[in-house]
Amino acid sequence: MQKITVLLSVLVISFFIIGCVESKFKSASPETVAKLDFGSKPKKVKVAKIRGAFENELKDPYSAKIKLVNMPLIKGYMTNYNGKIYWKGWVTTVEVNAKNSYGGYTGNKFYYVPLSYGEGIAAFGLSDESILKVIK
Numbered sequence: 001m002q003k004i005t006v007l008l009s010v011l012v013i014s015f016f017i018i019g020c021v022e023s024k025f026k027s028a029s030p031e032t033v034a035k036l037d038f039g040s041k042p043k044k045v046k047v048a049k050i051r052g053a054f055e056n057e058l059k060d061p062y063s064a065k066i067k068l069v070n071m072p073l074i075k076g077y078m079t080n081y082n083g084k085i086y087w088k089g090w091v092t093t094v095e096v097n098a099k100n101s102y103g104g105y106t107g108n109k110f111y112y113v114p115l116s117y118g119e120g121i122a123a124f125g126l127s128d129e130s131i132l133k134v135i136k
Contacts, residue, residue, distance in 0.1 A: 014125070016037070021105060022037050026079060026081065026082060026083030027079065027083060027133055028079055028084075028085050028133075029076065029083075031134065032085070033077065034035050036075075036077060036085070036088050037088075038075045038088055038089055038090060039088075039089055039090070041073055041090055042073065042090055042115055042118050042124050044118070045068060045073070045092050045118060046118070047066050047067070047068060047094075048067060049118055049119040049120060050068075050092070050094060050113050050119070050120035051064065051066060051120070052094065052119065052120060053113050053119075053120030053121060053122055054066070054098070054111075054120075057111075057122075057123040059098070059099065059100055059101055060097045060098055060099040060100075061098065062096050063105075064096050064097070064098040065096070065097045065098070065105075066094055066095070066096050067094065067095045067096075068092065068093075068094055068095075069092075069093040069094060069095055069110065071092075071093045073090045073091065073092055073115075074090070074091050074092075074093075074135060074136060075088075075089075075090060075091070075134070075135040076088070076089065076091035076112070076114055076133060076134040076135060077089075077118065077132075077133055077135075078114070078131050078132050078133070079131070079133065081106070082120055086136040087114065087116075087121075089114060089115060089116060090114075090115050091112050091113065091114050091115065091132070091134055092112075092113050092115060092120075093110060093111055093112060093113075093126075094110070094111050094123075095108050095109070095110055096108070096109055096110075096111055096123075097109070109125070110125075110126045111123045111125060111126065112125075112126060112132055112134060113126045114132060117126075120129045
């Protein structure tokens with residue numbers, strides 16, 4: 001009984017400590033970003049090349065209706081917790097409507113999709129700039 005009490009106490013204290021940790025990814029310094037080489041801008045982006053970015057993001061990625069938003073490609077980069085840049089390149093904006101767990105469509109949602117050699121590598125909600133930073 002005493003072991004269970006100690007274990008529960010340790011767990012509760014751990015949760016309090018974890019809750020105090022800042023979970024935001026640091027941005028790179030403006031000087032570092034100004035020096036980045038984002039590579040050449042992709043000439044064309046195809047929806048078929050972006051579909052793979054949503055395999056881990058959506059409940060039913062095969063039901064997704066993906067439309068490219070008529071916006072110019074923008075530059076972006078991804079950082080780790082220390083602010084070190086581990087990806088830089090071009091980002092497109094897409095509109096996605098996919099099925100939820102109940103089989104109904106969720107409605108259009110907008111995502112940023114970073115590109116690597118013209119293919120989508122991940123999907124981030126427009127408000128989620130913790131990992132992906134876009135340069136507008």
